[in-house]
Amino acid sequence: MSLLGPALGPILAATVVVADLDRAAAAYRALLGWHEVAAGRRDGVRWCVLGPVGARWGLVRLLEAPGAARQPTFRTLGWAALEIMVADADATFERCLGVPGFEVLQRPSAVGAKGALSVYGTGERSEFDRRRV
Numbered sequence: 684m685s686l687l688g689p690a691l692g693p694i695l696a697a698t699v700v701v702a703d704l705d706r707a708a709a710a711y712r713a714l715l716g717w718h719e720v721a722a723g724r725r726d727g728v729r730w731c732v733l734g735p736v737g738a739r740w741g742l743v744r745l746l747e748a749p750g751a752a753r754q755p756t757f758r759t760l761g762w763a764a765l766e767i768m769v770a771d772a773d774a775t776f777e778r779c780l781g782v783p784g785f786e787v788l789q790r791p792s793a794v795g796a797k798g799a800l801s802v803y804g805t806g807e808r809s810e811f812d813r814r815r816v
Contacts, residue, residue, distance in 0.1 A: 696732060696742040697765050704729050704747035710785060711743060714778050715769065743767075 701707035711717045711733045720742060722731035734742035743765070769775045772791035779787050 693740040695740050696734075696744045698744045698746060699765065700746050700748050700751050702747070702749060702751045704731060704745055707745050708733060710782050711745075713782055714775060714785075715767065717743075 699707070708719065708731055715735070717733045717735055720732040720734050720738075722729075724730070729747040730744060732742050732744045776787065776791050779785050
């Protein structure tokens with residue numbers, strides 16, 4: 684055991700608040716081929732959990748908050764990123780172009796010998812500092 688206690692395991696799910704649950708869930712299905720793991724309503728709030736077939740961790744939990752506004756990218760207090768690894772960044776990019784309401788900020792860029800990176804979102808300061816990669 685380390686000084687910090689027992690080791691932590693993988694992240695089960697990241698939670699994303701969305702204005703339209705059905706539309707957001709459809710985008711995850713179309714872009715990533717994910718399926719619904721669970722869904723329901725609690726205290727009047729609709730939710731669903733999506734992930735790859737057979738996944739038990741690394742899932743996305745969507746919570747519906749009608750009227751929720753998208754915050755300006757990279758310009759709000761605090762910042763969190765939800766990074767999803769895909770087998771083919773170029774193919775995922777092409778699928779993104781076909782999803783209504785989804786805005787792509789840049790094409791995938793090479794990262795090292797085997798990877799690619801793309802930044803999705805909107806906002807005045809949504810530049811990605813490629814020198815840090």
